[in-house]
Amino acid sequence: MAIAIIATGGLGRMSTAADDLLPSGDPGGEVQVSVDDDPGLGDPNAPLTMIEFSDYECPFCKSFFEETLPQIKSAYIDTGKLRFVYRDLPLPFHEPAASKEALAANCARDQGGDEKYFLYHDEIFARTASNAEGMKPADYASAATKIGLDASAFNSCLSTEKFKDEVAADLAAVEKLTQDYPAVFQQGIGTPTFIVGKSDPSGTFTGQVISGAQPFESFQQVIDALLAD
């Protein structure tokens, strides 16, 4: 028994050691973040805003897209309570597919605004196998055609990487968040990461961080509390 306790105590120490490697702080702490000029879904005047930092090649982002986002959409976005903003965080180990898909979605937005952006966003998540496998080369144009974009203009936009700076700006915003809030983002910012707070006309708001692909209930509790506040 003593050995079992020692051994499990070892695991306990491992957990503590992991904590020791990290600065202390409030993981659910609030952070200030900007929606920048990124695409949004829902009423621009909604009382709440939720930003998702996401990677099109992240399987957990795909899981959020498939399971949780539809519930959030019907309960809060479609009812005008929440505006959902998508910001890019293509992770290095999902490249080059992650950035290419982020660029492609921005090219869709270039032609048809936020509505086309999110239609293309849906196409990417529906078509990609995730984990850096990406969409098939032919899928980029076929998805664009399917949602009614001009394929030629879309291909030109994608091949010239017209929105490279836009994606880079999102990555810079993430970098700044980790520097400004080291206690909140102790392990860095993974994908998906969400920040939910009360909307501000300036586009910069203070919100609560929800880390990882959590179930709908997590979002529900945070959003309902903010709405009731």
Next chain:
Amino acid sequence: MRFWPTKLLAALKLLLRSPFYLILALVLAFILFVIYFVVNDLALYRSAAAINGSLPFLWRIFTNHIRTVWTAVGGLHPILIGFISALGGINLSLIALRTKRTGVFLGRPGILSFFGSLAGAFAASCSACSTALISLLGVTGGLAILPFGGLEISLLALVILLISFYYIAKSLFEFGLTG
């Protein structure tokens, strides 16, 4: 080595005949399973605890975590973690049983069990990309950068724990605890 399957079976039978140590094995396996997932996604659990610190809610987060890993990266991951936890629990319980009945403390099986269990901790997946425990070792990208997404660590942990189990079974036999 000639009769090792018999020794392993005998060790398992000994555990099944000892209710206290059987329950201990089950409890330890469960604890290991929970630890493996939680330490790999501290950000998730800290974030969830900040939303609602109640145990039923955190349990819901935990079950959703496993389900998300299952659907996002495949069922093999959680299944292997389950095997590692079970084997870790069995080994630790058998070591405890041996210590109680013989007074022999730790030794090679205990050390191997510890390292096997430790390796298992690095093999579990998180529900966000790039925040796994392995990232703390400076491996940017966590398990996703490994060719088999961390299954290689799971297999390493299983092999270490199986070797440990063999030594435990052998020592139980040598001490006359199994027939």
